[in-house]
Amino acid sequence: MTEAALEARGIVAGYIKGLPILSDVSVTAREAAITVIIGPNGAGKSTLIKAIAGLVPVSSGQVRLAGQDITNPRPDTLGRMGIAYVPQSDNIFRSLTIRQNLDLVLRHAGSDATARRDELMQQFPDLAEKQRDKAGTLSGGQRQFLAVAMALAVKPRVILMDEPSAGLSPRASQEVLEHARVLADGGVTILLVEQNVKQALRLSDHAYILADGRNQINGPAAELLDDPVVGQIYLGGKRMGTA
Amino acid sequence: MIGVISYLVFFTTVASILAIAVLGLNLQWGNTGLFNGGVVAFFGAGAYATLILGGTPQADHLGGFELFYPLALLGGMLAAGLLAWLVGVLTLRLRHDYLAIATFGVAVAFETLMRNAEGLAGGAKGLRGFERPLREALGDGFTYNLVFLAFVLTLLIVVYVFLGRLIRSPFGRMLRAIREDEVAAKSLGKSPSRVRLTAFVTGSVIMGLAGGLYATFYAFISPQDVLPILTFQIWAMLIVGGAGNNAGAVLGTFIIWGGWTASGWALSRFAPIEAQLYTGTVQFILIGMIIVGMLMWRPQGLLPERLVVSQSGKPENKHKTGSRR
Amino acid sequence: MIQSLLDGILVGSILSLGAIGLTMAMHMLRFANFAHAELLSIGAYAALVFDGLFSALFPPLAAAIAPLSLTWALSLAIIISMAVTAGSAILVDRFVFARVRAIGGELSMVFASFGVALVLRNLISLIFGLKTQLYSQDIVFAVVISADPLLLVKPDQVFALVAALVIMLILHLVLSRTTLGYSLRAVAENPTLAQVSGIRLSRMIALIWIIGGGLAAVAGVFYGLTNQISPVIGRDLVLPIFAATIVGGIGSIYGAVLGGFLVGIASNLALVILPSGYSPAVPFLIILAVLLIRPNGLFGEARE
Ligand SMILES: Nc1ncnc2c1ncn2[C@@H]1O[C@H](COP(=O)(O)OP(=O)(O)O)[C@@H](O)[C@H]1O
Ligand SMILES: [Mg+2]
Numbered sequence: 038m039t040e041a042a043l044e045a046r047g048i049v050a051g052y053i054k055g056l057p058i059l060s061d062v063s064v065t066a067r068e069a070a071i072t073v074i075i076g077p078n079g080a081g082k083s084t085l086i087k088a089i090a091g092l093v094p095v096s097s098g099q100v101r102l103a104g105q106d107i108t109n110p111r112p113d114t115l116g117r118m119g120i121a122y123v124p125q126s127d128n129i130f131r132s133l134t135i136r137q138n139l140d141l142v143l144r145h146a147g148s149d150a151t152a153r154r155d156e157l158m159q160q161f162p163d164l165a166e167k168q169r170d171k172a173g174t175l176s177g178g179q180r181q182f183l184a185v186a187m188a189l190a191v192k193p194r195v196i197l198m199d200e201p202s203a204g205l206s207p208r209a210s211q212e213v214l215e216h217a218r219v220l221a222d223g224g225v226t227i228l229l230v231e232q233n234v235k236q237a238l239r240l241s242d243h244a245y246i247l248a249d250g251r252n253q254i255n256g257p258a259a260e261l262l263d264d265p266v267v268g269q270i271y272l273g274g275k276r277m278g279t280a
Numbered sequence: 281m282i283g284v285i286s287y288l289v290f291f292t293t294v295a296s297i298l299a300i301a302v303l304g305l306n307l308q309w310g311n312t313g314l315f316n317g318g319v320v321a322f323f324g325a326g327a328y329a330t331l332i333l334g335g336t337p338q339a340d341h342l343g344g345f346e347l348f349y350p351l352a353l354l355g356g357m358l359a360a361g362l363l364a365w366l367v368g369v370l371t372l373r374l375r376h377d378y379l380a381i382a383t384f385g386v387a388v389a390f391e392t393l394m395r396n397a398e399g400l401a402g403g404a405k406g407l408r409g410f411e412r413p414l415r416e417a418l419g420d421g422f423t424y425n426l427v428f429l430a431f432v433l434t435l436l437i438v439v440y441v442f443l444g445r446l447i448r449s450p451f452g453r454m455l456r457a458i459r460e461d462e463v464a465a466k467s468l469g470k471s472p473s474r475v476r477l478t479a480f481v482t483g484s485v486i487m488g489l490a491g492g493l494y495a496t497f498y499a500f501i502s503p504q505d506v507l508p509i510l511t512f513q514i515w516a517m518l519i520v521g522g523a524g525n526n527a528g529a530v531l532g533t534f535i536i537w538g539g540w541t542a543s544g545w546a547l548s549r550f551a552p553i554e555a556q557l558y559t560g561t562v563q564f565i566l567i568g569m570i571i572v573g574m575l576m577w578r579p580q581g582l583l584p585e586r587l588v589v590s591q592s593g594k595p596e597n598k599h600k601t602g603s604r605r
Numbered sequence: 606m607i608q609s610l611l612d613g614i615l616v617g618s619i620l621s622l623g624a625i626g627l628t629m630a631m632h633m634l635r636f637a638n639f640a641h642a643e644l645l646s647i648g649a650y651a652a653l654v655f656d657g658l659f660s661a662l663f664p665p666l667a668a669a670i671a672p673l674s675l676t677w678a679l680s681l682a683i684i685i686s687m688a689v690t691a692g693s694a695i696l697v698d699r700f701v702f703a704r705v706r707a708i709g710g711e712l713s714m715v716f717a718s719f720g721v722a723l724v725l726r727n728l729i730s731l732i733f734g735l736k737t738q739l740y741s742q743d744i745v746f747a748v749v750i751s752a753d754p755l756l757l758v759k760p761d762q763v764f765a766l767v768a769a770l771v772i773m774l775i776l777h778l779v780l781s782r783t784t785l786g787y788s789l790r791a792v793a794e795n796p797t798l799a800q801v802s803g804i805r806l807s808r809m810i811a812l813i814w815i816i817g818g819g820l821a822a823v824a825g826v827f828y829g830l831t832n833q834i835s836p837v838i839g840r841d842l843v844l845p846i847f848a849a850t851i852v853g854g855i856g857s858i859y860g861a862v863l864g865g866f867l868v869g870i871a872s873n874l875a876l877v878i879l880p881s882g883y884s885p886a887v888p889f890l891i892i893l894a895v896l897l898i899r900p901n902g903l904f905g906e907a908r909e
Pocket of ligand 1: 081084
């Protein structure tokens with residue numbers, strides 16, 4: 038197995054002091070692999086991602102990036118550390134054009150900015166066509182791709198993705214997840230939260246199940262896909278609603 | 281000695297009148313979270329309307345309806361309520377800022393109108409021709425003031441008890457729910473803007489009552505009585521006493537009014553003559569610093585609110601509403 | 606009538622400058638800052654002080670730039686004043702608003718700004734006195750630009766208008782063409798996403814105050830130049846400036862520009878009908894009209 042690129046250990050975190058949403062959660066994302074976190078609504082999946090990103094204070098536990106302690110980072114320093122975060126919703130600036138969105142995240146890239154932008158545009162031809170339109174006019178799938186493009190702009194080592202397929206058509210969500218696979222195969226470490234459990238497990242390497250702010254089960258994604266208990270809870274008749 | 285007592289009666293009367301206005305503001309800000317930047321307009325509407333309705337006929341301005349005094353006072357409250365309703369209907373469904381700006385604006389407009397519209401209320405000269413009720417029976421002296429103080433204190437107690445009951449009632453709970461979390465309040469099935477409007481108008485009516493009493497006490501009102509500083513003073517009284525706590529509101533009134541009176545006296549007595557012009561300036565700075573200082577270091581005031589506000593800013597679920605997600 | 610229109614446009618440019626900073630702060634820091642207009646007073650007085658200083662130290666600078674009453678010294682003083690005012694705005698934010706923001710809600714900020722306004726305004730009175738002052742005692746005569754109908758314009762007014770328009774154009778270019786501008790707009794739309802996109806929030810807040818304070822300083826000086834300087838500039842302009850932001854739609858910078866001109870023009874035209882004593886109330890009537898007809902203003906988005 039490959040190395041741990043990002044590791045969260047014994048995380049206790051919450052929005053209100055003394056009222057933790059996560060009580061003792063540990064997750065390890067291995068390098069150049071997709072690690073998926075699944076679990077019912079309100080389990081604390083988004084909270085975990087936000088805690089790693091420094092948007093929710095971690096009161097106990099540790100987050101490590103390539104062995105270095107980065108617990109409670111200032112969110113604006115994530116990029117510098119090589120971490121990108123794609124939030125669950127509102128993950129693009131609607132009032133800016135597509136191009137401005139990209140220029141914004143590339144603003145410290147200096148002379149490389151233009152080249153990098155063109156590269157991204159080639160990678161996402163849909164966006165290239167509309168680069169002068171306001172991002173608010175994009176379709177759901179296109180928005181997710183813009184969000185991913187913004188995350189990729191600074192060539193991160195680690196990407197945190199919170200339900201990138203939420204609200205997308207099955208086709209679009211398949212596309213987004215497949216793109217994540219391509220990225221991981223290219224060497225990027227991905228920590229993914231997903232509601233499309235089957236799809237996500239198929240594409241991921243490792244999986245964690247979270248419920249009630251605690252780890253439940255974890256293991257190789259393929260094994261969980263075949264696990265009868267997981268199958269009963271998540272893949273069986275009753276589907277969870279999307280958040 | 282009689283001088284001291286007579287002064288104390290005077291001081292207590294004015295402070296009690298102001299306390300009524302502060303209680304009105306407390307309903308708006310303390311209990312409902314509505315920012316009223318123009319308290320003085322509602323106070324002034326009550327004052328002017330009371331004198332116009334209850335006064336004797338005047339040649340040069342409106343007035344002289346010679347209404348029975350309690351009716352005049354009620355008319356003053358009604359005028360304040362109408363003004364509040366107008367402002368509230370237009371702003372309460374918008375972003376919070378709009379109410380702050382519109383109320384601030386209404387106070388500026390009110391003062392401007394009173395200063396200029398001579399035919400309406402005497403303009404800069406103020407409103408004359410008001411006979412204090414029961415003056416014939418009680419005269420103009422100490423006795424009158426004592427009886428008037430008793431009257432004001434009675435009304436203060438009435439307002440105090442009324443508001444105390446109100447905020448403990450389901451309606452009061454609703455107000456706090458709206459203040460803390462509008463979305464949750466909406467899920468209780470009430471229209472927050474309607475409830476906020478009711479609270480805003482009720483608070484303003486109480487300010488109108490205070491204004492009416494104030495005008496009655498002096499038997500005179502002029503634009504000098506409805507300057508923006510009064511709004512600031514009333515705010516300072518509330519924030520010092522403790523927003524959300526009626527006892528605090530009254531306590532804060534006496535502290536600030538005492539401090540204001542004392543500082544004015546001290547400055548006029550001990551400050552050099554050439555600096556006398558700046559007495560008000562210094563006092564305004566003090567009031568501003570009290571407001572800012574309280575917000576920075578003790579936003580809950582001297583007597584904090586006792587009813588359900590948790591640290592988080594979310595309402596504590598003391599009363600099972602069952603609909604919070 | 607046409608004269609009123611003209612005067613309205615001239616005053617409007619000053620209101621626009623004030624309203625731009627106010628609407629930015631309201632949008633990005635999410636509170637109605639009643640102390641914003643005091644920044645105009647600070648700007649006007651800071652320029653007065655440095656104007657005097659420069660004229661005394663380098664007498665040649667005291668010469669007026671014909672045909673204006675504006676001197677070289679004052680022109681330099683404006684630049685210093687922008688820095689002083691921006692600095693004051695940042696200081697107030699750091700010492701007062703930042704703390705209130707941390708422990709209270711948005712409305713506590715509104716409330717605090719009331720207190721700050723009261724303190725600033727009266728400190729200025731205490732330091733500089735209650736009397737009104739002028740930058741220049743020289744009387745510059747108005748230029749007759751048309752005899753029938755009679756239209757008069759002071760060169761200073763035209764200068765103020767042109768300078769204000771140039772400043773607005775520069776701001777427009779910054780916001781629409783530079784990544785700094787995108788960053789500001791990003792913070793306004795979604796502060797969390799802006800942060801994770803690498804934007805440092807505290808820097809942007811400082812930048813908002815720098816822009817707001819700088820523009821307010823210019824507005825204050827122009828107001829002093831075309832009217833007079835007094836400690837109550839802030840008190841007199843706070844409502845018109847708020848009216849401009851509401852007309853334009855809270856948060857819209859272009860709305861604030863247009864709103865400033867509209868309020869300036871409307872206020873002057875209103876005085877054709879109303880006695881001049883009523884002028885302080887006109888902005889309120891404008892606010893009422895906007896709330897009745899189009900509560901979100903010309904360019905505002907509906908926001909809770
Ligand atoms: N901003 C917030 N403030 C307070 N509580 C929150 C906030 N966001 C989420 N929560 C609470 O935290 C819990 C976990 O939420 P979340 O992490 O979003 O769940 P998930 O992403 O697994 O669906 C939920 O009970 C939710 O109500
Ligand atoms: Mg989630």
